[in-house]
Amino acid sequence: MEGLYQKKNIEDLSSKCLLCPHKCLIKNGEYGFCGGRKNINGTIHLLSLPITGYLDPIEKKPLYHFYPNSKIASFGSEGCNLKCKFCQNWTISQFKSSDKDKLEEITERTIQNIIKVGTNKQDGNIGCAYTYNEPSISFEYILKSSEAINKAGMKNVLVTNGYLNAGPQKRLLKYIDAINLDIKSFDDSFYKNYCSATLKPVLRYAERAKEYCHVEITTLVIPTLNDSKIEIQAIAKWIAKHLGNDTPFHLSAYFPNYKLDIDATNPEKLIELRKYAMEYLKYVYTGNIYDKEGKNTYCPSCSKPVIVRGYGYRPITEINLNGDKCKFCGEKINLKIN
Numbered sequence: 001m002e003g004l005y006q007k008k009n010i011e012d013l014s015s016k017c018l019l020c021p022h023k024c025l026i027k028n029g030e031y032g033f034c035g036g037r038k039n040i041n042g043t044i045h046l047l048s049l050p051i052t053g054y055l056d057p058i059e060k061k062p063l064y065h066f067y068p069n070s071k072i073a074s075f076g077s078e079g080c081n082l083k084c085k086f087c088q089n090w091t092i093s094q095f096k097s098s099d100k101d102k103l104e105e106i107t108e109r110t111i112q113n114i115i116k117v118g119t120n121k122q123d124g125n126i127g128c129a130y131t132y133n134e135p136s137i138s139f140e141y142i143l144k145s146s147e148a149i150n151k152a153g154m155k156n157v158l159v160t161n162g163y164l165n166a167g168p169q170k171r172l173l174k175y176i177d178a179i180n181l182d183i184k185s186f187d188d189s190f191y192k193n194y195c196s197a198t199l200k201p202v203l204r205y206a207e208r209a210k211e212y213c214h215v216e217i218t219t220l221v222i223p224t225l226n227d228s229k230i231e232i233q234a235i236a237k238w239i240a241k242h243l244g245n246d247t248p249f250h251l252s253a254y255f256p257n258y259k260l261d262i263d264a265t266n267p268e269k270l271i272e273l274r275k276y277a278m279e280y281l282k283y284v285y286t287g288n289i290y291d292k293e294g295k296n297t298y299c300p301s302c303s304k305p306v307i308v309r310g311y312g313y314r315p316i317t318e319i320n321l322n323g324d325k326c327k328f329c330g331e332k333i334n335l336k337i338n
């Protein structure tokens with residue numbers, strides 16, 4: 001499938017990809033930085049197509065305030081436009097897509113399959129999530145499938161690093177119902193040194209997403225790199241100011257992976273950081289650790305639990321809501337619910 005955002009040079013058959021802030025100038029026969037796009041005879045083509053599809057609990061994205069207890073058909077492929085040294089999914093994100101014979105035919109068949117699965121309501125499915133690796137680099141197929149899924153009245157979800165240019169953002173977001181977006185750090189040098197990216201476009205994407213859909217934010221907390229009180233509170237303050245203090249914020253524990261062998265996040269530290277973030281935000285969660293409180297949703301007014309979650313894939317064991325209001329005191333909770 002031909003890339004929608006590119007500037008071709010017919011003289012030397014190079015082409016500039018304008019999809020994400022990297023703006024790769026790709027020579028004929030070469031790949032872009034993400035490994036999911038290749039210049040074939042002067043035209044950039046999308047090669048990164050889904051290789052996985054599972055019916056996941058929505059809590060696994062993580063999305064805790066978007067149709068709790070529902071399931072969503074989840075697709076991912078390979079490649080990523082960030083090169084995080086601590087990537088927890090590096091076995092799929094850090095690989096180039098292979099060349100494919102009959103590329104156009106395969107792409108079309110793949111998109112039709114996603115639409116078929118994403119619009120199938122069986123087993124409680126509410127739609128389609130683009131996740132596991134970075135969906136932005138598969139922009140064209142996601143645009144097409146999410147438009148069809150949206151027209152069928154089903155939901156589209158993105159789990160993203162937020163590294164996409166403004167034009168494609170606006171074009172895609174009108175079909176998206178919810179996003180979980182990573183703010184990996186509030187320090188631009190962290191983005192440069194550990195992710196080969198920059199912070200500003202990510203923040204801008206989060207703000208724009210808020211104009212279109214439900215937004216939740218995730219930060220993977222890495223000891224010594226981004227786990228100071230100052231840094232976590234800086235992110236929480238920014239979220240409160242730019243996205244609203246009722247935006248769910250997930251603090252997730254890191255485990256040594258890929259190129260980083262710093263020790264795993266201490267659970268007690270994560271629990272402490274949650275408390276610091278809650279000075280600015282109403283709903284803050286811990287992830288990847290055993291934490292009795294950090295997995296539940298509490299009413300910001302009366303402090304009683306409105307959603308109690310189990311462990312693992314966070315199955316819900318108790319819901320104390322009347323619609324989107326706390327059953328105990330009537331406070332409105334920022335929640336999409338049937």
Ligand code: SF4
Pocket residue numbers: 017018019020021022023024031032033034035036037081136137
């Ligand atoms: S989407 Fe890939 S090829 Fe395009 S600019 Fe970004 S990293 Fe480069």
